[in-house]
Amino acid sequence: MLPTIFCTGCGIGSVMNFSLRAIHDLNIDMNKTVFVSGIGCSSRVPGYIYSDGLHSLHGRAIPYATGVKLANPELKVIVFTGDGDCGAIGGNHFLHAIRRNVDITVISINNFIYGMTGGQVAPTTPLKSKTTTTPYGNIEYPIDLSMMAKVIGAPYVARWTTAHPVQCISSIKKALQKTGFSFVEVLSPCPTSYGRLNKMGTTLDMTKHFKESTINIKIYEKMLAEGKTTDKMVIGELVDIEKEDFNTKYNKFCGELK
Amino acid sequence: MIHVNTNYCKGCLLCVEYCPKKVYVKSEKLSKKGVFPPEVKFPENCIRCHLCELMCPDFAIIVEDKNDK
Ligand SMILES: Cc1ncc(C[n+]2csc(CCOP(=O)(O)OP(=O)(O)O)c2C)c(N)n1
Ligand code: SF4
Ligand code: SF4
Ligand code: SF4
Numbered sequence: 001m002l003p004t005i006f007c008t009g010c011g012i013g014s015v016m017n018f019s020l021r022a023i024h025d026l027n028i029d030m031n032k033t034v035f036v037s038g039i040g041c042s043s044r045v046p047g048y049i050y051s052d053g054l055h056s057l058h059g060r061a062i063p064y065a066t067g068v069k070l071a072n073p074e075l076k077v078i079v080f081t082g083d084g085d086c087g088a089i090g091g092n093h094f095l096h097a098i099r100r101n102v103d104i105t106v107i108s109i110n111n112f113i114y115g116m117t118g119g120q121v122a123p124t125t126p127l128k129s130k131t132t133t134t135p136y137g138n139i140e141y142p143i144d145l146s147m148m149a150k151v152i153g154a155p156y157v158a159r160w161t162t163a164h165p166v167q168c169i170s171s172i173k174k175a176l177q178k179t180g181f182s183f184v185e186v187l188s189p190c191p192t193s194y195g196r197l198n199k200m201g202t203t204l205d206m207t208k209h210f211k212e213s214t215i216n217i218k219i220y221e222k223m224l225a226e227g228k229t230t231d232k233m234v235i236g237e238l239v240d241i242e243k244e245d246f247n248t249k250y251n252k253f254c255g256e257l258k
Numbered sequence: 259m260i261h262v263n264t265n266y267c268k269g270c271l272l273c274v275e276y277c278p279k280k281v282y283v284k285s286e287k288l289s290k291k292g293v294f295p296p297e298v299k300f301p302e303n304c305i306r307c308h309l310c311e312l313m314c315p316d317f318a319i320i321v322e323d324k325n326d327k
């Protein structure tokens with residue numbers, strides 16, 4: 001299967017690398033793991049993993065994953081999804097899986113654009129950014145996937161970039177061990193579409209840009225306490241709480257009905 | 259030993275950039291795949307932090323630990 005089909009320096013490969021290392025370190029049984037994805041460059045990841053997988057429809061990875069988990073709660077279910085897949089066409093599925101607190105891990109590879117289809121605007125595209133459908137710059141406010149997950153009540157939410165491999169692997173490990181909906185967003189370079197249209201250079205320049213344009217939540221919270229603010233995107237572990245997941249609630253409920 | 263699989267490498271140079279000990283340089287020779295892969299120029303400087311291995315998007319690098327056979 002290797003080399004992958006991804007472009008030179010595409011961050012999707014890095015996220016796949018981080019995820020597989022987390023899975024390896026945790027000794028997760030691949031015979032009891034299912035990888036689910038929708039459509040997009042990032043949704044091709046399960047195709048490279050020697051395990052069961054579902055390459056479903058654009059935006060529908062999360063409902064498929066929910067189905068797998070409810071039908072066979074023994075399985076560990078891991079979703080790879082693009083920012084368009086997760087936040088645009090699949091946006092409602094995302095919200096409602098969090099609301100239900102289904103025990104799945106969603107790894108969202110956010111490259112700020114629709115990579116696979118040639119670089120159209122995504123709901124995560126920053127203001128003023130150029131895409132093929134916003135050639136003069138985007139005028140729509142972007143959504144923040146991690147903040148959405150936090151607000152709806154996901155018990156584990158973390159955001160890193162491909163320039164933070166060690167931290168990202170540690171968050172993916174925590175996400176995989178969490179019972180309930182866990183969400184890890186990874187800001188990832190798409191040099192071919194987003195990078196080229198916005199003259200951001202190669203993946204080297206883009207990863208440097210990620211380091212400069214993000215701020216760790218711990219530093220951010222200190223700044224807030226001092227009354228300061230920043231435009232930088234907050235990264236780090238954003239939520240880590242315990243919350244009863246859907247399967248547990250469902251089983252209890254069935255027990256009570258008897 | 260550091261192994262670079264030039265059949266997988268796409269020449270993004272993340273390894274060259276992020277290695278804290280500057281073990282790699284960009285090769286001057288094109289690989290079979292038509293890219294300039296990294297060349298392991300100063301292997302003795304490697305501290306086996308595995309960062310290059312972690313960051314490579316193409317699974318092209320394996321860094322063996324000293325006690326690995
Ligand atoms: C129902 C449906 N609508 C539209 C498409 C076309 N389509 C394929 S991938 C994609 C967007 C991909 O963007 P994203 O999910 O961010 O993933 P990326 O390619 O950037 O990793 C679109 C619109 C489709 N395949 N199916
Ligand atoms: S188009 Fe962008 S997201 Fe898709 S493989 Fe190429 S660099 Fe990656
Ligand atoms: S990081 Fe990997 S793909 Fe990129 S240049 Fe180095 S070996 Fe090649
Ligand atoms: S293991 Fe660390 S020191 Fe050694 S080549 Fe890789 S990045 Fe450099």
